[in-house]
Amino acid sequence: QKEVEQNSGPLSVPEGAIASLNCTYSDRGSQSFFWYRQYSGKSPELIMFIYSNGDKEDGRFTAQLNKASQYVSLLIRDSQPSDSATYLCAVDRGGSQGNLIFGKGTKLSVKP
Amino acid sequence: GAVVSQHPSRVICKSGTSVKIECRSLDFQATTMFWYRQFPKQSLMLMATSNEGSKATYEQGVEKDKFLINHASLTLSTLTVTSAHPEDSSFYICSAILAGGSSGANVLTFGAGSRLTVL
Numbered sequence: 749q750k751e752v753e754q755n756s757g758p759l760s761v762p763e764g765a766i767a768s769l770n771c772t773y774s775d776r777g778s779q780s781f782f783w784y785r786q787y788s789g790k791s792p793e794l795i796m797f798i799y800s801n802g803d804k805e806d807g808r809f810t811a812q813l814n815k816a817s818q819y820v821s822l823l824i825r826d827s828q829p830s831d832s833a834t835y836l837c838a839v840d841r842g843g844s845q846g847n848l849i850f851g852k853g854t855k856l857s858v859k860p
Numbered sequence: 861g862a863v864v865s866q867h868p869s870r871v872i873c874k875s876g877t878s879v880k881i882e883c884r885s886l887d888f889q890a891t892t893m894f895w896y897r898q899f900p901k902q903s904l905m906l907m908a909t910s911n912e913g914s915k916a917t918y919e920q921g922v923e924k925d926k927f928l929i930n931h932a933s934l935t936l937s938t939l940t941v942t943s944a945h946p947e948d949s950s951f952y953i954c955s956a957i958l959a960g961g962s963s964g965a966n967v968l969t970f971g972a973g974s975r976l977t978v979l
Contacts, residue, residue, distance in 0.1 A: 752903075782967070791866075791953045791973040792904070836903070838968075846894050846957050846968050850903040 750775040752839050754851035762859050767824040769854050771837030774818065781813055782838040783822045785831075786853065792836055796822065827858045863887065864956050866971030873944055874979055881939045881974045883954030889934035890956035894968070895927075898951040907952075910937040944978045951975050 751774045761767045769783075780799055784792035798804045798811040798820065810823040820839075824831055834853040841847040865884045873879050883893055893910040908929055909917040916929035928940040941948055953973040 789975075791951075791970040794967055794969070797967060838904075846892060846955070847906060847909065848904075848968060850905075852901070852903040 750841065750849055752837055752849050752851040754835075754837050754854050756852055757855040758857050759854055760857045760859060761827050763827060763829060765827050765858075767827045767831065767856055767858070769822040769824075769835050769837075769856065771820045771822075771851055772818055773820070773837075773839045773849070775839065775841065775849070776815075776818065778839040778841070780840040781811070781820045782848065783809075783811060783820075784836040784838060784850075786834045786836055788834075795835070824856075827856075829858045829860050832856055832858045863958055864890075864954065864969050864971040866954050866974055868974055869972055870975045870977075872977045872979065875945050876943055878940055878942045879944055879976060881941075881952055881954070881976075883937045883939070883956075883971050885935045885956050888956075888958065890937075891934060892957065893931060893937040894955045895929065895937075895939050896953045896955065896970075898953065898973075904953065907939075912937075941976065944976070946978045949976055949978045 753772045782797045783795040785795050786792045796811045798813045804811045808825045812821045834855045836853045837851040838848040867882045891912045895907045896904040897907050898904045906919050907922045910929045910931040912931045918924045931937040951973050954971045955968050958969045
């Protein structure tokens with residue numbers, strides 16, 4: 749069974765620190781990798797996506813992908829209390845757009 | 861603003877009744893929409909893929925006769941939970957692929973979700 753694994757947390761970091769969120773996946777056929785942020789009671793919103801091995805930076809966020817290790821991570825620099833949310837890692841199912849497998853999410857708490 | 865509109869955001873119904881949830885793509889046409897479900901503290905699970913003008917494709921374990929999906933136009937998909945029971949209480953979220961969005965890539969964009977509570 750194809751799976752996406754995340755540490756459920758909670759991950760607690762002080763304001764201004766770097767938050768590191770990790771995710772592993774089982775399907776080697778996956779080609780697209782996504783990080784969504786979900787506030788309590790709300791639907792997910794896309795933070796970043798990454799397709800190629802290596803790092804991808806967007807503002808305070810950096811996604812890292814290592815296909816050989818089947819590992820994807822998200823770094824949040826200068827963490828803010830407003831970053832406190834559950835972060836969902838999602839992986840496409842064998843290259844199928846829209847058909848994503850989600851992890852259970854890591855709850856991040858940024859303390860002022 | 862939101863590009864995928866979902867309605868209603870919350871609904872409470874009695875056991876045995878049916879509930880319809882609407883999902884609309886705003887300012888773009890979506891030949892395919894996706895319906896996800898999320899139970900508390902669980903991950904999102906794909907229920908079905910809704911295809912305009914044809915039958916929906918259901919994931920394993922999802923009852924097609926209980927969760928009726930209609931995708932009658934390029935901007936509207938509906939999910940009807942028939943004869944709802946308390947165990948159907950969940951957060952239902954529709955989504956569509958926004959081609960070439962602000963990021964330039966095709967990404968899955970979610971509606972705001974519909975929280976269903978069956979008494």
